[in-house]
Amino acid sequence: MKRRSRVSVFCVRLLIALLLACAFCTAYAADDEAGKHANQEAEAKQKLDQVRGEIKKISDTLKATQAQRDDATKAVREQELKIAAAVKELRELDAKILAQGGELGKLESQRSALNEKLKAQRDALAALLRSAYALGQNEELKLLLAQDDIDKLARVLAYHHYFERARVEKIEGLLKDLQQLADVQTAIEKQTEALKISRAARADDATKLQQDRSEREKLLTELDATLKDEQSRLNALGKDEKGVLDLLEKLRDIFADIPKQLAGAEPFAELKGKLVWPVRGKIGAAFGANDDSGRGSHGIVIAATTGAEVHAVSHGRIAYADWLRGFGLLLIVDHGDGYLSLYGYNESLLKDVGDWVNANEVIATAGNSGGRKTPGVYFELRYQGKPMDPRGWLSAASR
Template sequence: MFRSLLTPTDRPTLGRTGARRCAWLAALLASGLAVLAGAQQTDKVRDAKQAEAELKAVKAEIERIRRQVSRDQIERDRLTRDLREAEVAVAKAREGLERVRQERETHTRRRAELGREKRELEKQLADERSALAGELRAAYLMGREEPLKLLLNQKDPARAGRMLTYYGYFGRARAERIGRIEESVTRLAELDRELEQEERRLAALEEERKAEVERLEQAAKQRSAVLAKLKEESRSREQSLKRLQAQQSGLEKLLTELRRAMERFPVDAKDAFARLRGKLAWPVTGKIVARFGETRAGGLKWNGVLIATERGTPVRAIYHGRVVYADWLPGLGLLTIIDHGDGYLSLYGHNERLYKAAGERVTAGDVIAAAGDSGGRSRPELYFEIRRAGRPVDPRPWFSSPQPRG
């Protein structure tokens, strides 16, 4: 059929769906052309029914894609909810991690403060111990002398007695102070150990929170990736749906125009086109870059040849006949179709200009178009087909040379 008329860039990326859609499009176009090629009214009716059946299949495919798009929307909504829940969970986990970090920082500052207090107390303790040691030495020295001698040596014996009493008081008070400082140092050491244990617990908790955040972030990324992929697939389906709808509209218009052209310009089927096999001249100069029957993207086959040429190169009719179609068609761009009679048609696609209108008669060698890249081609090329009773045939054996060289 006419599947090869659609270029790979024109086909939606739907795998088998795209291939089936191309097949339906091709079948529709072939059916429309077969209506022109048929000479009897019964053939026209049969081909029209076939075209209508194929058009119905295209409409069914459109409806199928619509249902899939609707299912995609439901799935997108579900994934969006899942993604929202995942991202909210990530946010909460990050908040928990931040709280743990702040608590660790608080404990770190508290330990630093306790360290400073401990050092100050240890300094005080050292000073008190040093002073007490001096007092103990003095008391020791005083204790070695007889108390009576000590008292007699003083001008004021009462004062000497008071001094001995004061030494005793001071020694006991300093000893008590040293004891209190030692208790404070011990208490600070215990508190520091408790804070150290709490800090280790918080450090472990922070690692757990970090691992939880990473796990939740990874889950959110995966959900986001799935959602993005589904959105891309949905966009592709929606674009394919638009293409199918445009092609459906174009094909319906094409079938209508072909039927009208058939009624206005009956085909002259007296000439035996079949006798020209091996004698025709190529429609354009250039190089064949895709051959009839070769496999193309999507597993489809080329139903004609694709000839690389220069932009604006004259495209010539291969034989006399009547132009039955001259307009733009999805996938083929600016297209001219010539009916040569006896059920034979020739097609010339991807032109940049068309010089002949539907209904005009042409002779072999007439310039009917200028080669171009319409229909989505990336470079100037001519797509060419020969059809017999709506079926594509290999065009190369029909020409006098194997390549369309200038």
């Protein structure tokens, strides 16, 4: 009986010991699991902090790069506006020189006519002098022979003196006019020479500005190379697109005075297939074609030489004439009834906002503004703010 009691006590003690051991192991395992979890959380937090730091670093770098790009874009814009002003001044100087040359031609014709008149007057004067000389050599003899008609002889001599004075006065007047003509011609020649000098100086300035613009475009190219994230490029292009859409929205009601159907002109809607080309050349980029960034074009790019004349496709009014990111020097013509035509990448703008233009009138010169590498003209048509394919509107005959 005692033995059975001892066994029972032993079993109870053993059971208690096992329970205590299990409890200890469970507590140890729980503590170990909690420690591992805490370490994992710490490691995750550290990695997250590292990732966030890298993201911030990249973001700051991207912002700085974009800020540099914006500064460079602004500098290019300023340079291109200066070039446009210089080119416009050169064209004005060319027109002045041409006008002065025409005036010189007229003056030279007048001088030739006056020289002919002067020669005739000199011949007449020489004949008069010969007559007077002959009369003077035989004066006594003639007076003796004309004693019976002294009054007639006196009248003849008086007439000779009168004609002589008249011719001398006329010749003096012609000489005076010729001198005045020579003075005017000299002044015009000096002015023309001054204009040529100014034109040469302006050409030098334009060349320097072109070099500056090339340097700025080189900087833009280098900075663009750092923007390897295609999404950043697309976002920038999206800003360009939004910029022009916002601009068109603002321009929609600015020139509401343009009649829907201009007097003596066909409605723009009926000019499909009849519009003159803005510039002669091959289409380098078609409507809807994707560019290097993957963005579809809303217009066409026509290849052209730098300085080629850009023409308005139809009658209208200048609604915008300035530099716009993505389009360079841009002209927008409002044709009324919701129709707009856009002309981008220009070297210079020859019209101002509010100017009326006729079909085929020169409004700009072609170039590569906006950071382009090759010259050309970006042409776009819009109706109620939506782009249309220009190829169906342009005349095949005027290409």
